[in-house]
Amino acid sequence: MKGGEGIISEIKSKILIIDGNTIEWFNKIFDPIPVSMILVDKETRILMINDQFCNFLEVTKEEAIGKYVIEINPNSRFPLVMKTKKAEIAWKHTFANGHTAIVHRIPILNDDDDVLYGFGMVLFDNIEEFQNIIVKNKLLQTEIKHYKQILKQIQGAQFSWDNIIGKSKKMAQAKEFGRKASKTGSTVLITGESGTGKELFANAIHNDSKRSHHPFVKVNCGAIPQDLLESELFGYEEGAFTGAKKGGKIGKFQLAHQGSIFLDEIGDMPMKMQVKLLRVLQEKEIERVGATNPVKIDVRIIAATNKNLKQLVDEGDFREDLYYRLNVMSLEVPPLRDRLEDIEILTNNLIEKLSNKLGLYVKRISKEAVDILKGYSWPGNVRELENVLERAMNLVEEGEILAMHLPQYLFRRESVVAKSGPIQKLSDLVEEVEREAIVKVLRLNKGNKLKTSEQLGISRSSLYDKMEKYKINV
Incomplete structure (x- = not known):
């Protein structure tokens, strides 16, 4: 559909002087067109009206030609348009015969900004049809959005910084470094223990980078057999080996062109593949299995490992030159025991x-x-x-996770105290464990004090004393 200014310009270039010949020419052009059109003079008298519009208004040409437009359609806004010299584009208008339509009304001006003529056209003479088109368009837009989301899930990063939960100092520092790394084009090496969220960081770095609208391809280097890893990463030509797919296959690096490739568990990559990866980093090109010519690629590498790569280098299990190529922007994701203050917010998020x-x-x-x-x-x-938490939620009966729903091994106090926690007095540790034991058994017995004291092997009065001491209210 043309905009108002485009239509005005086109009509103005074609209409300079209206005479009988011009009207006849207009009729020959516009009568066969199944779109209602009308032309009026500066006084709003009808000069031309095509058959389609006559049928819509339920009048004949003889009845319409030469009359003021408001005589044919008392609701017409043409007098106002000619006075204001402002076009009305895609207006909803109800005609005198009760029909509602979407219309254009366009004043035609000369170089001195004087009104010469007025041109009108009905875009949609059935408002229901117009509404159906709008609905279909919205549905189409929704479908496009839906398929874009699916496409992004298939070949894009699914997580952003908002998906990385934690407000502790160590996590805040890791996220801040990750944001800075995302703004560069350099290789990123993410280190951290298993289960800390290294993949979340890789996703967020890609999504926050200039490559976010291009593919994010993940490869687990430890999960692919060594003899298949090269063809998975770089692809292969037809007939490269027995069982090779007809037409060959594109590798992960080519799929990630202009985007990012996430090499998870990079520490498990075989030495042979480390050499080939080093070439990719240096030359920015890959060579398919069975091919003779290299292929240029533009890919950002984000690598991750739960191993100490420097130690692997010292032991001869990882190439030193590759290590330094990967270790341009190094980001360490802190273990959960080093950010215990995030436990509560993490827990609530995971429960949801x-x-x-x-x-x-x-x-x-x-x-x-x-x-x-x-x-x-x-x-x-x-x-x-x-x-x-998933285990606990399957045991919950009244919508609240209680201590009794947690696995027994969590009640052992060895790890935080022994590994990273502050040294506590033995008496404090005993009281802490004692309080937890009382709370746990009370909840298991639904507050029954007699049963609890019997199971704990203490008198009922001792139980009351300890409940008062530890401020237990169950």
């Missing part, structure tokens, strides 16, 4: 995520349960925490 996944309604977690989570060292990091 798991509730949607499992279809369970769990609204909160008790303070006692959170305290137990904070007292554990989490060797499996966030991944282990998620597994613990």
Whole structure:
């Protein structure tokens, strides 16, 4: 559909002087067109009206030609348009016969800005049809958006900085460094223990970079057999080996062209492939298996490992030159035991995520349960925490995770105290464990004091004394 100024310009270039010959010429052109059109003079008398418009207004040409437009359509806004000299484009208008349509009304001006004529046309003479087109257009836009999201999930990064939960100092520093790394084009090496969220950081770095609208391709270097890794990364030509796909295959690096490739578990890459990866970093080109000519690529490498690459270099299991090529921007994701202050916010976030996944309604977690989570060292990091919470949520009956729903091994106090926590007095540790044991058994017995005292092997009065001492209210 042309804009108002485009239509005005086109009509103005063609209409200078209206005479009988011009009107006849107009009729020959516009009558066969199935779009309602009208031309009026500066006094709004009808000079030309095509058959389509006559049928729409339910008049004949003889009845319309020479009359003022308001005589044919009392609701016409042409007098106002001619007075203001301003076009009305795609206006909703209800005609005197009750028909509602979408119309253009355009004043034709000369070089001195005087009104010469007025041109009108009906874009949609059926408002329901117009509304249907709008609805279909919205549906089409929704479908396009949906398929764009699917495409992004298939070949793009799914997570951003908002998906990395934590407000601790160490996590804030890691995210800030990651944001800075995303603004560069340099190779990034993400290190950290298993389950800390290295892949989340890789996704966020890509999504926050200039390459965000291009593919994000993930490769787990430790999960692909050594004899297949080269063809997976670089692709192969037809007939390169027995069983090779007809027409060959594009490798992950070519799929990631102009985007990023995430090489997870880079420490598990075989030495033979390390040599080829080094060439990719140096020459910016790959060579398919069975090919004779290299292919230029533009790919940013984001690598991750839970191993100490420097130690692997010293042991001769990782190339030193490749290590320094990868270690341009090095980002360490802190383990969960070093940011225990994030436990509560992480837990609430994971509960919401798991509730949607499992279809369970769990609204909160008790303070006692959170305290137990904070007292554990989490060797499996966030991944282990998620597994613990999923188990607990499947045991919940009244929408709240309690200490009794947590696995027994969390109640052992060895890890945080032994590995990273402050040294505590033995008496304080005993009281802490004693309090947790009482709370746990009370909840298991739904507050029954007699049963609890019997199971704990203490008198009922001793139980009351300890509940008062530790301010336990169950």
